[in-house]
Amino acid sequence: AQKITQTQPGMFVQEKEAVTLDCTYDTSDPSYGLFWYKQPSSGEMIFLIYQGSYDQQNATEGRYSLNFQKARKSANLVISASQLGDSAMYFCAMRPFSGYSTLTFGKGTMLLVSP
Amino acid sequence: NAGVTQTPKFQVLKTGQSMTLQCAQDMNHNSMYWYRQDPGMGLRLIYYSASEGTTDKGEVPNGYNVSRLNKREFSLRLESAAPSQTSVYFCASSDLGGLTTEAFFGQGTRLTVV
Numbered sequence: 396a397q398k399i400t401q402t403q404p405g406m407f408v409q410e411k412e413a414v415t416l417d418c419t420y421d422t423s424d425p426s427y428g429l430f431w432y433k434q435p436s437s438g439e440m441i442f443l444i445y446q447g448s449y450d451q452q453n454a455t456e457g458r459y460s461l462n463f464q465k466a467r468k469s470a471n472l473v474i475s476a477s478q479l480g481d482s483a484m485y486f487c488a489m490r491p492f493s494g495y496s497t498l499t500f501g502k503g504t505m506l507l508v509s510p
Numbered sequence: 511n512a513g514v515t516q517t518p519k520f521q522v523l524k525t526g527q528s529m530t531l532q533c534a535q536d537m538n539h540n541s542m543y544w545y546r547q548d549p550g551m552g553l554r555l556i557y558y559s560a561s562e563g564t565t566d567k568g569e570v571p572n573g574y575n576v577s578r579l580n581k582r583e584f585s586l587r588l589e590s591a592a593p594s595q596t597s598v599y600f601c602a603s604s605d606l607g608g609l610t611t612e613a614f615f616g617q618g619t620r621l622t623v624v
Contacts, residue, residue: 404550439617486553500553502551
């Protein structure tokens with residue numbers, strides 16, 4: 396079974412600063428994918444970034460990057476130059492590649508960006 | 511370009527009533543999922559369907575049933591609603607063959623059982 400742990404229930408950051416949202420995972424599968432989703436107050440789930448366990452480089456998508464440390468089983472999301480619109484709930488999720496697989500989510504981190 | 515469409519968006523039920531949440535996707539995805547979201551709990555998988563004609567239980571299946579009507583549609587049924595089923599329900603779909611691709615989510619259904 397897979398487990399995702401997000402230890403930060405809430406985070407505060409000032410506009411234009413960078414922020415790191417923590418995610419650790421546990422799985423016995425040798426290959427897997429890691430995902431981050433954003434959920435603004437309107438409620439929809441927005442995909443942000445993906446990292447494969449065999450990818451040599453950390454994934455980046457615009458202002459989002461994933462700090463992947465395989466040995467430590469961590470997949471932290473880094474948001475650079477925070478914007479007010481980044482205020483939202485952020486979920487880390489993973490999916491193993493073996494057999495049929497489903498996404499397992501962490502409990503989320505609420506990020507508040509202040510002016 | 512609709513993606514994943516869920517109906518209804520809001521619903522209030524009395525304890526013991528039944529209802530079906532509808533979900534349809536237009537991305538030709540093989541796999542579909544139902545999650546529930548509760549405060550402080552993240553998203554938990556209720557049921558999923560790897561492909562048309564198959565369904566399997568997820569983490570929290572009790573009190574629910576599902577039907578994969580065809581490749582596009584995957585419904586979730588509450589036979590006898592309980593207050594513990596008050597939650598936000600999300601339907602999602604993904605391309606089973608593309609393991610690197612993300613799951614796409616519907617807008618969610620906010621269900622209250624009184």
